[in-house]
Amino acid sequence: MRELIILISGWFEEGWNNLILGKFSDLTLGQRAFTIIAVPAILHLIYAVLMR
Numbered sequence: 001m002r003e004l005i006i007l008i009s010g011w012f013e014e015g016w017n018n019l020i021l022g023k024f025s026d027l028t029l030g031q032r033a034f035t036i037i038a039v040p041a042i043l044h045l046i047y048a049v050l051m052r
Contacts, residue, residue, distance in 0.1 A: 011031065 012034070014031070
């Protein structure tokens, strides 16, 4: 279980770094899909917390 969490966090971090650096083409298909879904969700969550 611990290995899985480390693997996912490393994969997420790699995808996040590529996104920040603008290397969207370097992402795997799964990372692209995750990024497209997760980034707006995270931003929405931050906005909701700040606006309440």
